Amino acid sequence: MSKATEVMHPDEAAHGHDDHHDHHIPKGITRWLFTTNHKDIGTLYLWFAFIMFLIGGAMAMVIRAELFQPGLQIVEPNFFNQMTTVHGLIMVFGAVMPAFTGLANWLVPMMIGAPDMALPRMNNWSFWILPFAFLILLSSLFVEGGGPAFGWTFYAPLSTTYSSDSTALFVFSVHIMGISSIMGAINVIVTIFNMRAPGMTWMKMPLFVWTWLITAFLLIAVMPVLAGAVTMVLTDKFFGTSFFDAAGGGDPVMFQHIFWFFGHPEVYIMILPAFGIISQIIPTFSRKRLFGYASMVYATASIALLSFIVWAHHMFTTGMPLFAEMFFMFATMLISVPTGVKVFNWVATMWRGSLSFEIPMLFAIAFIVLFTIGGLSGLMLAITPVDFQYHDTYFVVAHFHYVLVTGAIFSIMAAVYYWLPKWTGKMFDITLAKWHFWCSLISVNVLFFPMHFVGLAGMPRRIPDYSLQFADFNKWISIGGFAFGLSQLIFLALLIKACKKQGEPVSDQVWEGAEGLEWEIPSPAPYHTFETPPVVK
Amino acid sequence: MQQEYQKYYVPAQSPWPIVGAVALFLIAVGAGNFVIESTQDKSGYGGYLLTAGILTLLVMLFGWFKNQIDESMSGLYSDQLGRSYRQGMSWFIFSEVMFFAAFFGALFYARFIAVPWLGGASNNAMTNEVLWPGFEALWPLVSTPGGTTTQEMSAGGLPTINTIILLISSVTLHFAHVGLEQNKRKQLTLMLGATILLGAVFLYLQVQEYVHAYQDLGLTLQSGIYGNTFFMLTGFHGMHVTLGTIILIVLFLRVLKGHFTPDSHFAFQAGSWYWHFVDVVWVMLYLFVYVL
Numbered sequence: 146m147s148k149a150t151e152v153m154h155p156d157e158a159a160h161g162h163d164d165h166h167d168h169h170i171p172k173g174i175t176r177w178l179f180t181t182n183h184k185d186i187g188t189l190y191l192w193f194a195f196i197m198f199l200i201g202g203a204m205a206m207v208i209r210a211e212l213f214q215p216g217l218q219i220v221e222p223n224f225f226n227q228m229t230t231v232h233g234l235i236m237v238f239g240a241v242m243p244a245f246t247g248l249a250n251w252l253v254p255m256m257i258g259a260p261d262m263a264l265p266r267m268n269n270w271s272f273w274i275l276p277f278a279f280l281i282l283l284s285s286l287f288v289e290g291g292g293p294a295f296g297w298t299f300y301a302p303l304s305t306t307y308s309s310d311s312t313a314l315f316v317f318s319v320h321i322m323g324i325s326s327i328m329g330a331i332n333v334i335v336t337i338f339n340m341r342a343p344g345m346t347w348m349k350m351p352l353f354v355w356t357w358l359i360t361a362f363l364l365i366a367v368m369p370v371l372a373g374a375v376t377m378v379l380t381d382k383f384f385g386t387s388f389f390d391a392a393g394g395g396d397p398v399m400f401q402h403i404f405w406f407f408g409h410p411e412v413y414i415m416i417l418p419a420f421g422i423i424s425q426i427i428p429t430f431s432r433k434r435l436f437g438y439a440s441m442v443y444a445t446a447s448i449a450l451l452s453f454i455v456w457a458h459h460m461f462t463t464g465m466p467l468f469a470e471m472f473f474m475f476a477t478m479l480i481s482v483p484t485g486v487k488v489f490n491w492v493a494t495m496w497r498g499s500l501s502f503e504i505p506m507l508f509a510i511a512f513i514v515l516f517t518i519g520g521l522s523g524l525m526l527a528i529t530p531v532d533f534q535y536h537d538t539y540f541v542v543a544h545f546h547y548v549l550v551t552g553a554i555f556s557i558m559a560a561v562y563y564w565l566p567k568w569t570g571k572m573f574d575i576t577l578a579k580w581h582f583w584c585s586l587i588s589v590n591v592l593f594f595p596m597h598f599v600g601l602a603g604m605p606r607r608i609p610d611y612s613l614q615f616a617d618f619n620k621w622i623s624i625g626g627f628a629f630g631l632s633q634l635i636f637l638a639l640l641i642k643a644c645k646k647q648g649e650p651v652s653d654q655v656w657e658g659a660e661g662l663e664w665e666i667p668s669p670a671p672y673h674t675f676e677t678p679p680v681v682k
Numbered sequence: 683m684q685q686e687y688q689k690y691y692v693p694a695q696s697p698w699p700i701v702g703a704v705a706l707f708l709i710a711v712g713a714g715n716f717v718i719e720s721t722q723d724k725s726g727y728g729g730y731l732l733t734a735g736i737l738t739l740l741v742m743l744f745g746w747f748k749n750q751i752d753e754s755m756s757g758l759y760s761d762q763l764g765r766s767y768r769q770g771m772s773w774f775i776f777s778e779v780m781f782f783a784a785f786f787g788a789l790f791y792a793r794f795i796a797v798p799w800l801g802g803a804s805n806n807a808m809t810n811e812v813l814w815p816g817f818e819a820l821w822p823l824v825s826t827p828g829g830t831t832t833q834e835m836s837a838g839g840l841p842t843i844n845t846i847i848l849l850i851s852s853v854t855l856h857f858a859h860v861g862l863e864q865n866k867r868k869q870l871t872l873m874l875g876a877t878i879l880l881g882a883v884f885l886y887l888q889v890q891e892y893v894h895a896y897q898d899l900g901l902t903l904q905s906g907i908y909g910n911t912f913f914m915l916t917g918f919h920g921m922h923v924t925l926g927t928i929i930l931i932v933l934f935l936r937v938l939k940g941h942f943t944p945d946s947h948f949a950f951q952a953g954s955w956y957w958h959f960v961d962v963v964w965v966m967l968y969l970f971v972y973v974l
Binding site for chain 1: 689690692693694695696697698699700702703704706707709710711713714715717718721722746762765766767769770773774776777778779780781783784785787788791792795796797799800804805813814823826827828830903904906907908909910914
């Protein structure tokens, strides 16, 4: 926010009489099934994401158990492949994306002074598609021939010639996930364009709103391309087309082009809202305005635009012409400029701030440090000749887990800790939160940092066995993995306590230094907020 | 700064979205199983589930739209809500554009990169010589590296007639809209009816073209990347025209019931945008699939 905002209800007096459904919160299961309330839908999204996070995490535990020692120990290779595949799909489409959508639901209307999302019924539909989509995906693990085992990127011909029949179920579950994401994104974008309170001009919007606006645009632009990709996989596998088969004039490399045209913007779909969250939290606990607000907005937009012209950096080893290798290398490295602007601005916001280290701030600082590590390993991977060595090794696994776990997921945890008191009206259990933070922080680095070393030494990803020289590191990686998994149970306990509304009541502002419309309404946030738009000065 | 702010209509609870979610669930499970069963000669319940899903979706659409129309007719909607709907529809059409872009992308990649490389272009001389000896890169790819042969669909005849039909339908729909805005109900009814007829004729001719392709040309979904892109692009376009025609029929019935006023006709506008979008896609198809 460029200025402190003041809330004023133009017709406060009339407001008091007009509230017979204001205090009426529907009861029972139909509250959740039929709801049109952005806060209820946000809660549903967040719990769904957390449950998916635990399920996807359990699959990661299977992977790490198998890799604890060299040799095939616990699971069959085909089942191992299903675990890596479904772990990735669940974490991307079931955990990170729904968690961000849940946060957008809760926060965007409150931040811009809107009574709800622009299209509340469609909002409900977007959410309820998701549990069904994942029911299909998870149940496909139990059908004859097993579930998807071709990696979350479902490269052809693994997903066409060599996949099990359940690929059809995978394809249609991805289709309805896509429908859900597109509708969710349309809702966010229309809400931001059309529902801002008077005076909430573009350059006064909180950065979380800005980053989500740009994310929503990316979602609408690329989710349909994913739908096209899975459709071609379906027809190649079942109906005799040859999009990805050279014998018919197609090309398996074309699959990768189409997939990554979706896939790279998708990467930013999973990190831009995180940038928004961190840009909300850092100023609060530095008790300073965000350094370089406008440059943050422009950097976000630049990253989004660049994300459309870098996709083939995932494909340096497919034998593209030299010109393409060079173009995608330089375009990719260009992204580090706006990203660097962001990291600089966060640090500059903290510089000479009056810092305090509440739980959200701890996660935010961890985010800045660890996300930057992931960003720097990304820069290494962007260098074409170097990538020839790193490609498909654990170095890549380390890279994207640093940006997705200590990046996206840490930011989601930071956001939950930051806004949870506003949602429940009670302070969460700070002792548990500290345990959660420190256990997660230490274990996540034990888990992912050594992956850089084994990756540089040549350990390939997605293989259930490895040669003996990687044994010690893998033992430690697995121990870190189990510890990180267990640490999340602390978070689960904390969230259950918070939802039971245990804890000290908090003030409206909750955090000293917090600014924005959501901190000026009561805690807990009333079921309906801003039925008459506030005026932002 | 002092604008009038109407109260934004936030609907109360609604059962329709969850019905829609169940419908999509049945459709996805049904379609998945149906595809497996019908292509692998297995027996199962996929077709039934798919049918049940489609029926549930129809019930949902009917109920949800009835809700919306009742609310709109009883004046619950504000201009701001109208803007939400219009913006929502525009972004939905943008998502459709990107869906078609994926298939156009496949067409261009195959035509300008994959096929020439199989023929030895760029640094792929050995690919051609060792893997696909004797393969010549031509477009349309009437003879695949694997040896499937087919014939080219010519742009003259049906495709050109169909292009003219769709272009005229865009014009008639525009005049229907003008009629609505000027409150000339007769013009509205006639022009909208004409658009529906043109859409139906287009679909009929498209079916004829498919029959011609399969029976006379040997051009099928299985005849290599040319047939793949041809049928996927025209097929998805045909599905969109079908949906667009159904939308127009619903609008026509509503017009007959006296719905829509010169200032309030979001549904009509959305339907007409959708139709124009489908026309633009066809023009691109005509150019890149048939002519060039």
